[in-house]
Amino acid sequence: MSVEFLWDGRAQPTRGPKPALTLEGITDVAIAVADTEGLAAVSMQRVAAELGKTKMSLYRYLPGKAELVALMIERAIGEPPELSAGSWRVALTEWSERLFAAYLRHPWSVDATVGRRPLGPRELGWMECALAALGTSSGLTGAERLDAIAVLAGHARMLAQQSAARLDESGMTAAMSEVMTRHGARFPELTAAMRETAVEGGQNQAFTFGLDRILDGLAALIDRRSARS
Template sequence: MTIDWLWGGRPAPKRGPKPTMTLEGIADAAMKVADAEGLAAVSMQRVAAELGFTKMSLYRYLPGKAELVAVMVERAIGEPPTMSENDWRPALEQWTRQLLARFLEHPWAVEATAGRRPLGPYEMGWMEQALARLEGLPLQGAERLDTIAVLAGHGRMLAQQAAAMVDEAGMVDAMGEVIRVHGHRFPHLIAAMGEGGADQAFEFGLARILDGVEVLIRQRS
């Protein structure tokens, strides 16, 4: 797949009738399908049908599904947000929360951003914005990149869990049944579950990640 489709290098069609669609409109139609039914439901034929055109007509705008998904990702995550915080820690907290919000809005984007793939200007912009907040700190380049990767991974994981709430509820029911019958074998699990408390996995994990980075910065300062 060429990255020209993500970086504004798309040539205008030179033959055939005047374009009646836009690449953005095609991507928006595909996102509507993905939001409702998941990424697997997206195909060139399905998107063409949603728009009232033939499958072949879409190939005047992009080569295939891989390119379509890449444009979908760019539109899903959007432009990097404007962050009100300047200090590195509150800024990265804000950055991670906003990234999580984008993934929660479009859960299929978690799957679409996994593995090796082309990166567009918006996604690269998110990385640049976060790395700018780590500039000047006693961290090596690889450590700054890893910090961003771990924070993004944390947000992706929690978004993925949120998208599987129905399955998670079923798992809790299954655990309850096992504990009812075999609870004597799992005293620590029962004790932890019995203490209750709010489910703050995202906030807890985010704080612990940044705590670790802060310790490292202090050690080197």
């Protein structure tokens, strides 16, 4: 796949009839299919059919499915967010929440953004945005700052994937209820935690809880580096 395709676009055909489609329109149709049926349902043939065109007609606009998926990611994730001014923690919280929301809007993007692949300007822009929020003044090395962003993104990806699979805490609790009724005595700590949660609440807070703990760890590390200097 050509990386330049993501960065510079593809020249419009200069011969033949006037183009009846746009890359944006093609990509939007592909996203709609993926949102409804998953990434596996997206193919050049399927998108062409949705547009009322032939498969071969799409090749006037882009080389193939790999390029189409890359464009889908760029369009679905959107432009890097403009984060609120303030502390690095406030900014990274907002960044993580917005990334999580993007994954929730387009669950297929979790699988589409795994593995070695060309990266477009919007994806890299999200990384740039987060790194700028953390800043060199944090005292962290370049590798540590990159790792911090990777951990935050991984947390958002994992929770979005669970949500897409309908494995939130309430779903897990329902799935375990029958087994725990029969075998709860074997798992006293789990039984106690579930009973306490049923009384006091606090379900479905895994994203916020995990995000706060990650940022607590970063804050502790930054504070140690600051004390040493």
